Amino acid sequence: xxxxxQAVVIGGGVVGCSVLxxxxxxxxxxxxxxxxxxxxxxxxxxxAGGMHTVNGDPNVAQLQQYTIKLYEEIQEISGQEIxxxxxxxxxxxxxxDRFDWLQSLHAKGRYLGMETEVxxxxxxxxxxxxxxxxxxxxxxxxxxxxxxxxxxxxxxxAKAAQKQGGEIYQQTRVEALHQNExxxxxxxxxQGDIHAEHVVNAGGLWAREVGKMVGLELPVLAMExxxxxTEDMEEVKRFNESSGKEVPHAMDFDGELYLxxxxxxxxxxxxxxACVPWQPDATPxxxxxxxxxxxxxxxxPSLEVGFQHFPAFETAGIKKIINGPFTFAPDGNxxxxxxxxxxxxWCACAVMAGFSQGGGVGLALANWMIxxxxxxxxxxxxxxxxxxxxxxxYTNVKVRENYSRRFSxxxxxxxxxAGRPLRTTPVYDxxxxxxxxxxxAFGLEQPLWFAPQGVEEVFSWKRSSDFQPVSxxxxxxxxxxxxxxxxxxxxxxxQGEDAELWLDQMLACKIPKEGRxxxxxxxxxxxxxxxxxxxxxxxxxxxxxxxxxxxxxxxxRWFTEYLDPELDVHVxxxxxxxxxxxxxxxxxxxxxxNVSSYDCSNEHFRxxxxxxxxxxxxxxxxxxxxxxxDLGFEIWMEAENQRTVFQTLMEAGESLGIGLFGxxxxxxxxLEKNYGSWARExxxxxxxxxxxxxxxxxxxxxxxxxxxxxAIEEKDSGGKLRLKTFVVDAKDADVIGDEPIWHNGEVKxxxxxxxxxxxxxxxxxxxxxxxxxxxxETGWEIEILGELRPCKVQNQPLFxxxxxxxxG
Ligand SMILES: Cc1cc2nc3c(=O)[nH]c(=O)nc-3n(C[C@H](O)[C@H](O)[C@H](O)COP(=O)(O)OP(=O)(O)OC[C@H]3O[C@@H](n4cnc5c(N)ncnc54)[C@H](O)[C@@H]3O)c2cc1C
Numbered sequence: 001x002x003x004x005x006q007a008v009v010i011g012g013g014v015v016g017c018s019v020l021x022x023x024x025x026x027x028x029x030x031x032x033x034x035x036x037x038x039x040x041x042x043x044x045x046x047x048a049g050g051m052h053t054v055n056g057d058p059n060v061a062q063l064q065q066y067t068i069k070l071y072e073e074i075q076e077i078s079g080q081e082i083x084x085x086x087x088x089x090x091x092x093x094x095x096x097d098r099f100d101w102l103q104s105l106h107a108k109g110r111y112l113g114m115e116t117e118v119x120x121x122x123x124x125x126x127x128x129x130x131x132x133x134x135x136x137x138x139x140x141x142x143x144x145x146x147x148x149x150x151x152x153x154x155x156x157x158a159k160a161a162q163k164q165g166g167e168i169y170q171q172t173r174v175e176a177l178h179q180n181e182x183x184x185x186x187x188x189x190x191q192g193d194i195h196a197e198h199v200v201n202a203g204g205l206w207a208r209e210v211g212k213m214v215g216l217e218l219p220v221l222a223m224e225x226x227x228x229x230t231e232d233m234e235e236v237k238r239f240n241e242s243s244g245k246e247v248p249h250a251m252d253f254d255g256e257l258y259l260x261x262x263x264x265x266x267x268x269x270x271x272x273x274a275c276v277p278w279q280p281d282a283t284p285x286x287x288x289x290x291x292x293x294x295x296x297x298x299x300x301p302s303l304e305v306g307f308q309h310f311p312a313f314e315t316a317g318i319k320k321i322i323n324g325p326f327t328f329a330p331d332g333n334x335x336x337x338x339x340x341x342x343x344x345x346w347c348a349c350a351v352m353a354g355f356s357q358g359g360g361v362g363l364a365l366a367n368w369m370i371x372x373x374x375x376x377x378x379x380x381x382x383x384x385x386x387x388x389x390x391x392x393x394y395t396n397v398k399v400r401e402n403y404s405r406r407f408s409x410x411x412x413x414x415x416x417x418a419g420r421p422l423r424t425t426p427v428y429d430x431x432x433x434x435x436x437x438x439x440x441a442f443g444l445e446q447p448l449w450f451a452p453q454g455v456e457e458v459f460s461w462k463r464s465s466d467f468q469p470v471s472x473x474x475x476x477x478x479x480x481x482x483x484x485x486x487x488x489x490x491x492x493x494x495q496g497e498d499a500e501l502w503l504d505q506m507l508a509c510k511i512p513k514e515g516r517x518x519x520x521x522x523x524x525x526x527x528x529x530x531x532x533x534x535x536x537x538x539x540x541x542x543x544x545x546x547x548x549x550x551x552x553x554x555x556x557r558w559f560t561e562y563l564d565p566e567l568d569v570h571v572x573x574x575x576x577x578x579x580x581x582x583x584x585x586x587x588x589x590x591x592x593x594n595v596s597s598y599d600c601s602n603e604h605f606r607x608x609x610x611x612x613x614x615x616x617x618x619x620x621x622x623x624x625x626x627x628x629x630d631l632g633f634e635i636w637m638e639a640e641n642q643r644t645v646f647q648t649l650m651e652a653g654e655s656l657g658i659g660l661f662g663x664x665x666x667x668x669x670x671l672e673k674n675y676g677s678w679a680r681e682x683x684x685x686x687x688x689x690x691x692x693x694x695x696x697x698x699x700x701x702x703x704x705x706x707x708x709x710x711a712i713e714e715k716d717s718g719g720k721l722r723l724k725t726f727v728v729d730a731k732d733a734d735v736i737g738d739e740p741i742w743h744n745g746e747v748k749x750x751x752x753x754x755x756x757x758x759x760x761x762x763x764x765x766x767x768x769x770x771x772x773x774x775x776x777e778t779g780w781e782i783e784i785l786g787e788l789r790p791c792k793v794q795n796q797p798l799f800x801x802x803x804x805x806x807x808g
Contacts, residue, residue: 001169001191005032007198007369008187010174010210012039014047014150014354016202017157018362020166021074026366029165032196033158034189036173037288040154042204043326044354045289047150048227048269050249050260051355052089053142054116056410057380058108058738058750060333063360065114068144070359071153078159083149087260089249090124091140092131092309098253099138100461101409103786106140108738110783111750117141118786128250129239130259130266130310145249147260148355157362173285177213183343198369200346205325206283207335207349214342218335218383219390220350221399222278222325224292226299227269229262231317237264255305256407265319268310270302271406278325280396294321328352330398330419332406334361335383337368340557347383373526377685384554387575389443394419411459412736413466421445425487425579426643434660437466442550446488447662449473461785462733463756466664474668474758476659477628478799481587483649484661486580486634487642490552492559493574494543498567503535503543504703506562508688508711509696512537517608517623519696520545521688522558527710528684529691531555532676536610536623544610544621544636548678562706579642583649584632584669586805587656592622592633594652600624600633607807616648617641628666629673629799629806664755671764672757672799674725680737680753681723681766687714690721690768721749722774723766726782727798728754728791730763733784741767742781742788748773751782760798765791 006028009016012035020033035041051068055061068086075082093099106116117140124139125131158168169191176188177199187194201218203210211218236247240261247261259268278292307313329335329350334357339345348365351357360376367375379385401418410416415438421428423444432438436447437457449466450473451457458465476482494503504511512518514537522531533547547555552575559571583591592600595615605611610623618641626632637645650658667677674692676682681691688694688711698705699712728735735754740747754765765782781788800806 001172002032002167002194004195006030006196007032007200008185008194008196009033009200009202011035011042011202011204011206012154012158012168012170013042013044013202013204014154014157014358015204015348015351015361016200017154017161018358019200019202019348019365020161020168021157021164022362022366023369024161024164024166026370028370031166032194033161033166033168034172034174034187035168035170036206036285038170039158039168040151041288042206043222043324044150044154044204046291046322046324047326047355048267049147049150049355050258051147052145052249052251053114053356054091054105056105057333058112059377060357060380061109061114062112063364063376064356065112065144066363067356067359071148074156074160077163078156080152080156080159082152082156084146085148085246086144086146087246087248088127088141088143089145089251090128091142091251092124092136092253093138094136094252094254096137097409097461100785102138102140104461107740107783107786110740110747115143128248130235130247130312131250132309132311135309147249150355153355174210174213179214179342179344185344198344198346200348200365202348204349205287205327206285207327209283214345216339217390217392218347218349219330219386219395220327220335221280221395222283222327223399223403224276224278224323224325225269226294226321226323227267228318229267229320229322230265230313231319232264233266233312233316235312236261236266252306252309253407255309256302257306259306259310265316266313268303268306268313270299270306271403272299272302273404274298275400275403277396277400292323292325294323296321326352328399328402330386330395330402332402334381336361336365336378336381337374337383338557339383340553340560343561373524377683379679379683382554384557385550387442387553389423394422411461413457413464414459415439423576425485426639427485427646430643430646431485431660436660436662439663441488442552444488444549447485447660449662449664450660467756470664470668471758473659473661473665476657477585477630477661477665477669478759479585480657480659481583481585481591481653482659482661482665483581483583483653484666486582488549489580490547490549490555491574491578491636492545492547493572494545494569495541495572496567496569497541498569499541499543502564502567502569504701505705506559507533507535508698508705508707509535510698510701511535514539515609515611517610517625521693521696523688523705523707523711524684525707525710527687527707527714529682529686529688529693530558530684532678532682532693534623534625538610538621551678577639578636579639580634580636581642581646581649582626582632582634584626584628584630586631588630588632591649591653591656591658595648602808615645618645620645626806627675628669629675629797631805631808667755668758671725671755671766672760673797674766674794676723676766677753686721686723686768687711687719689714690719690723692723718771720771721768722771723752723768724774725794726765726767726780726791727794728763728765728782728784729789730784731789734763735765735782735784739765740783741769742783743769743773743776744779757798762798764794764798
């Protein structure tokens with residue numbers, strides 16, 4: 001075995017082989033793959049081999065499309081037969097809600113260039129002869145679906161990678177990983193050691209163990225999964241003979257089943273509700289090419305539905321039941337990318353649909369390792385979407401929830417209950433007592449809206465039971481004073497003699513003077529947005545940065561990567577130690593003066609200023625800023641003071657008509673200001689000019705901030721896209737996100753977010769369109785639940801277009 005390699009990929013399942021293929025294809029020839037047993041000997045060998053492009057996250061859907069389109073290429077390069085059957089497939093809806101969901105996926109797919117088609121149940125039955133259409137409301141047909149031979153495909157990646165220079169060692173188990181002082185790795189195996197610059201955890205069923213080798217508790221768990229194979233079926237043979245085609249794939253969401261032809265019979269698999277984790281504590285190293293005992297009882301409820309929906313199964317003999325384990329992350333998406341404080345350690349794990357996603361995962365990771373950037377929007381599968389708050393038991397309940405809901409609809413206003421509450425703030429129970437309907441983000445409970453007695457959340461694609469209460473919350477803010485919890489934002493203290501110097505390189509904005517705040521975009525090397533912060537200079541060498549809560553680990557990873565040991569600068573996250581409340585509305589100043597005895601007039605407390613001041617009994621950092629667009633104050637305090645500050649504000653606010661508001665009201669309010677938000681409008685695929693944040697970029701500052709050159713290039717060339725706000729002539733449903741934006745009959749852009757702007761009484765959407773047509777006033781439509789709704793561009797914010805109120 002070699003003693004040195006540029007990269008060592010641990011794991012020879014479909015994912016590891018795809019990573020090796022992509023690394024060698026993109027130019028890293030000195031790469032090695034180590035496999036404990038034989039290639040495919042984890043979950044890969046017994047997979048059903050199905051593949052499809054559909055995914056709730058359009059970016060993951062795009063990577064799935066890439067994966068499927070790659071198969072012919074790897075077959076050709078390797079000369080290895082992969083048993084590709086591109087049969088097409090139908091996704092079947094048994095209820096109107098499901099049909100609405102499928103149509104929304106179809107609509108999203110439009111701007112990604114996906115070729116799906118909405119069809120009736122009868123049309124679906126002509127394509128998929130085994131189904132009984134009376135159980136279904138409608139369907140979506142996808143021509144890019146099918147199945148392949150899992151083992152052949154893995155070997156095709158492997159052989160193609162070998163032809164490109166990669167080396168593969170089987171029967172070689174990685175036993176330990178040690179990072180050297182210079183950041184390189186010693187990979188200890190039972191066949192000797194390899195020294196490498198990079199290691200990739202593609203350990204599949206053992207990804208957790210390969211994580212533990214470097215002290216990581218990766219949120220990954222294996223679940224048992226069953227599918228059955230029938231004896232030959234007359235119906236299948238007849239269809240093959242009469243049509244000359246194979247029986248296409250089918251996904252029956254309400255039956256929680258998938259099926260496809262296997263030889264002259266059928267394969268039917270199910271994601272059963274009574275699901276069972278496999279080896280929840282540690283995966284045995286001697287498990288290899290083994291199956292688990294089938295448990296027919298567990299899948300019987302699903303099969304009964306399946307046999308009704310596909311009656312030919314009733315008389316078919318069952319030849320075999322396969323039960324095998326494969327891994328999931330808590331949200332079912334892969335865990336890909338680098339890990340904070342572990343330079344050169346990369347993850348490519350928890351890939352639950354290796355044959356739909358493996359190619360895309362391999363490409364994104366190889367780009368990331370070689371170019372420093374995945375080259376796509378991989379936010380939905382970035383390993384950094386989980387933080388240090390992850391525990392093994394959280395992963396366990398969440399993965400089980402995800403598995404059992406694999407085919408369930410998740411409504412846009414639906415919060416999933418498992419693993420909650422995990423992280424709470426001291427005002428949690430007070431908020432609940434006021435009717436708070438909680439949502440969870442990055443493990444933390446946060447009020448979404450406040451339900452009056454007797455009102456409950458009704459899950460829906462359309463406006464729902466929260467519509468009126470949220471409207472009241474909005475009214476409270478715009479007319480009196482509202483209070484919301486802001487603890488969900490990420491907070492970082494940046495201190496040290498070189499703090500300013502470092503921040504000047506990290507952020508694209510000018511660095512504020514003492515006591516002042518500034519909006520601070522952060523860019524990557526390619527000039528794309530990787531963060532939008534509010535930066536405050538508390539003292540000469542002491543800064544506070546507030547950013548997106550869900551991106552905390554993502555940002556910490558970036559900060560850590562760029563921390564220069566030569567500089568005196570420290571970045572300290574304040575996740576649970578510093579908490580927040582915000583007040584907003586015309587009476588917020590009066591409230592602030594009442595609780596602090598400070599003069600908060602414009603003269604003494606200017607917009608974008610931050611002060612350390614009392615709020616009742618507690619010292620707080622108070623910033624004059626508001627994301628609602630109103631006069632407002634953000635208040636940051638020690639966690640132990642949050643409850644007291646909350647009660648002080650509520651008591652003092654009573655005579656002013658104070659009311660609580662949640663994240664949904666905030667969304668409604670910020671839409672009226674054309675304010676974007678992280679992970680929706682601001683993502684690493686947009687430049688600051690495209691996103692309308694260029695006014696916060698100090699293109700001419702002396703510091704050579706990261707992404708400066710690319711940002712200047714974007715400014716000069718004008719970029720490609722423009723973020724626009726639209727007022728939509730919606731009926732009873734507002735946009736959710738990812739809907740296509742049409743212009744003069746063609747899909748030209750996509751929605752990033754939206755909702756109902758209660759104070760203005762209109763439906764609003766934000767989204768990206770090509771810059772060439774961005775100034776066109778007419779011809780715009782947005783597709784909501786399959787219906788094209790007219791809309792018009794709203795260049796000026798609906799609320800306070802000159803921002804006089806906020807600054808007043
Ligand atoms: C019953 C069943 C049906 C399925 N059907 C489908 C389907 O239709 N379509 C689909 O897309 N997916 C399907 N899957 C899921 C699919 O199998 C997985 O997504 C895929 O196999 C994941 O591949 P992987 O490479 O990540 O992991 P694995 O296949 O588990 O590969 C990991 C490899 O790493 C090796 N390894 C681990 N640790 C070490 C170490 N320390 N040193 C050296 N080597 C190591 C292991 O030996 C193993 O070979 C199915 C799974 C099951 C169980």
